[in-house]
Amino acid sequence: MKDNSSDTKDIVVLIVVYVAGVLVSVAAVVIVVACVIVFKRKRAKMKIIETGNRNRQAARTPEFVSTMEDQEQLLLSNRHNRSNGTYNPEFEMNTLPRPHIINEIDSLSATVIHENRGYDNNDRNIVHSLHNYHEENSCDIQVTELLNRIEELKKDNEQGFKREFALLPSGELHTCFVGKHKDNLAKNRYKTTFPYDHSRVILKEEHESTDYINANYVKDVNGDIAYIATQGPRANTVTDFWTMVWQEDICQVVMLTNLTGEGKVKCIQYWSEPAKSMRYGHFTVDTIEERHYAHYSIRKFKVCNRKKHKIRFVHQYHYTMWPDHGIPDPLSLVIFHNHVLRTKPDQTMYPVVVHCSAGIGRTGTYIALDALFKECNKNGKINVSEYVTFMRACRMNMVQTYEQYKTIFSALNEEFKAYINTKTTSEFLESVNDLTADTPANQTFIYTEFEKLLQIQPEYSDNDYKVSKTRALNSNGKILPHKYIVYLQSPFPDRGNFINAIHASTYLKNNGLIVTQYPPLGDAVDFLRLILDNKSDIIICMDPLSEIQSCSTWLPEPSSTKKVVPYEVLFKSESQTDVKVTNIDIVNIEALAQPVVIVEPKGPLRTTGESQGTLHLRSLVSYAIDASTENPIIIIDRDGASLSGVFCAVFNSVQQINMDDSVDVFTTVRQLQTRRPEFCSTLNDYWLIYRTLRDYIGTTTKSIYSN
Structure with a gap:
């Protein structure tokens, strides 16, 4: 009886050892397979990012245009067919800006953005992705909590502002074929700032062989085209500028740069001296009024279209105290903004032209201030990071520095502390x-x-x-x-x-x-x-x-x-x-x-x-x-x-x-x-x-x- 009991115990031990060995083997196989999958995914991800980086780097060079000649010529040849004469129809949307139809090159950029933000690569709707991103990384701020939010973001040497700004999508997010075309390069003030094809302003007037101007439509929070963001005119683009102003029925121009800064020309004077006339193409511009204040100047232009024998009046609001390397006093900027709002002609539904030198940094800051101020007046809340992201879908790199990003918050806080009542x-x-x-x-x-x-x-x-x-x-x-x-x-x-x-x-x-x-x-x-x-x-x-x-x-x-x-x-x-x-x-x-x-x-x-x-x-x-x-x-x-x-x-x-x-x-x-x-x-x-x-x-x- 003792021998039988001993044999039974030995058999049980052997079974246990065998089962344990099988389990260990299975676990080892699972671990190896998992490691292989992770390794392959990382390699694939790195390959996509490297490919996207190479393509986006190439897209910043003039040589890139020649490699994409067929796609570009198709875009250029069809531009008039797509235009309804008022704005670029590719930019027609019911909500805030979405990317233009992604082509083979732009899809790589979108893939990289999605990878970096943790988006689903199969989802090609960037706006939807941006909404998901901002739901996780930012929130609406009630106007009553704005000051508290600012104080929170200012802690630890303003790390909150720096972090929010760094998380914004940046760089060349969409195609800029037209701006990079060899015939248009000379019309760009800076070598790295181009208008996106999907939202660019298309000039109807055939005063030249091109319909190009470095300008984009920008939507407000409601999805309406409320602004045109553009660069400061150059000597060879002044006529284009006035063509755009006339074409879009502009009555207000906001200028946020001085003519020169740091010994460089930031913007050419595109208006006449008081009591004098200047001709730009078939436009004659007379400065009929000029007022200088502590931080800004106001001018009134009489613009005559000699071809159509018509006259219009345009008001220019020129903020003159924005430092070259710095930010303006928030309250002074708010007072300037208030002057623009309270002197806008009644029932004017046309866009406001906003420009600085490049048309992205100060321009984006001002547009964000204006759009979010109007939105907060309606709903009592704002979302700065979300709207800056929307602007960057319209024009590249709107709001260039975290200091400018912070200025949006500071100026809005001054706006709502107490209303200006002149x-x-x-x-x-x-x-x-x-x-x-x-x-x-x-x-x-x-x-x-x-x-x-x-x-x-x-x-x-x-x-x-x-x-x-x-x-x-x-x-x-x-x-x-x-x-x-x-x-x-x-x-x-x-x-x-x-x-x-x-x-x-x-x-x-x-x-x-x-x-x-x-x-x-x-x-x-x-x-x-x-x-x-x-x-x-x-x-x-x-x-x-x-x-x-x-x-x-x-x-x-x-x-x-x-x-x-x-x-x-x-x-x-x-x-x-x-x-x-x-x-x-x-x-x-x-x-x-x-x-x-x-x-x-x-x-x-x-x-x-x-x-x-x-x-x-x-x-x-x-x-x-x-x-x-x-x-x-x-x-x-x-x-x-x-x-x-x-x-x-x-x-x-x-x-x-x-x-x-x-x-x-x-x-x-x-x-x-x-x-x-x-x-x-x-x-x-x-x-x-x-x-x-x-x-x-x-x-x-x-x-x-x-x-």
Whole structure:
């Protein structure tokens, strides 16, 4: 019995060993097969990517055109048959942009995009794929959460913005056969920026042998063609540009580059000087109006089509303060954008032409701002990355840098913080006059505006004031400059380049003002350096100087001279009308004299009790308005903020009234506070601005009728 039991145990052990061996063998086979499959897939993927890269690299060279001559000639020969004379029909879509029909070459690019984004290679609908991608990597942002989203993206040295921007599809995503044709290469401003074939603007006019212009239709969020993005015209494309403007019934052109930058031509001047005419082909362009503001210019053109004997009017909005290597001030860009919107002709459904130099970076930034602003007004939410992707399906590389991408967010945030509400002068006067004397201060629209200003007042970090805090010895740490600081340029032994002064813009001139405080005892030489460095010839004081003790250290008595080593200040003359005016000469170390006018009020700008007159403030503003100078005007008071802020706000508002017959106190103060948050920081000061403007308009109106 024992032997039988032992044999049974041996048989069981053998069976177990056999089964285990079979299982191990099967597992080994499965692992090997899996490794082979993964290896083959990786090789296939790498081969596709390498092939796509080679083809896309080849597509960027002129030689590529000759290798695809048959396909290209077919495209070119059929272009007129496909065009309905209004826009490229290949671009006709019901929703946001989709790619044009993928040919053999473009399918490789699409495959690579899909591989890199994890898309199904069998799905050839790129828009569908892009939607899938953005559903996973971005989301709609409610306008109420926009600021929080911006703060989140700014963390860790703005890694969020950088990451979102890097994930956008980029490069030459669709064919550009026409732009790369040898006959059209000379019409491209840059060697790597071409219009996509499916969305390019096709010129109908047979003024040349080609219908080509480096321009694309761009759709808004609703899928309507709302923009034409184009490069800055070249000398050999100006006629093409005006042909496009006429053909597409354009009435607004947004220009986002200066004519030159970094010593290079960015865009040729495609309009005439005021009161002159220029001919471009069979078009005559007359500049009949031109207005220059602090950050942009507005022009009105009369365009005459001599062939058709018709005349149209086109408005150009030229943003002039976009840095060559940087981004614009978001609020200034928003004010510019608002000017474009509120001056658009009623019921205009035609596209807006938008261009910079290449027609992709700044152009894409502005178009995204405009399209998303309108969308958010309707639905209360935006999706920046999704719309930039849509734009890039219309024209390559729209929005070129992550800084520009960030600017879209920042500008939209400024748009929705508080709306710009510009009133005509008569509307402004009516609204202020409706305030009765017994209306409680906290129940007026002025109080509401001021409370809103306090809510959205710009906040700067300790790092923004780092330079000021380390260099300011006599500023008592109260009100200090940040990034808009004015540095002293002239070298001086044992003294640095710091002074508690900032640049501020007027309504008409960028950095047209310098705001500072009365120089503390011992700092008179720095104040004189500030005047000479900036060639300032007008100084507006917010107080009678007889009340300012420190002024005796630099301002000479009548018929005398004040020595402020190494300078000398000479008294020239003195007069009094509505203000007190003192003329001096500042003689520098080279014995060259600079004439300077010192203007001071004849009484206090702030009044108390029943007498709340604004005469002294209006007198100072009127003097500055009438002054003829191309140099910065220096505004000076006790702390460099309180009364100076009121003066600047009134001065800028009066310039707006004189230029445009309109006024917007809220936006004027808001813009000034980006330079110095302490400007107009009390309700009394805000009321003083309104009262002064009311009195100014009333006095001006009376003087007009009396004449």
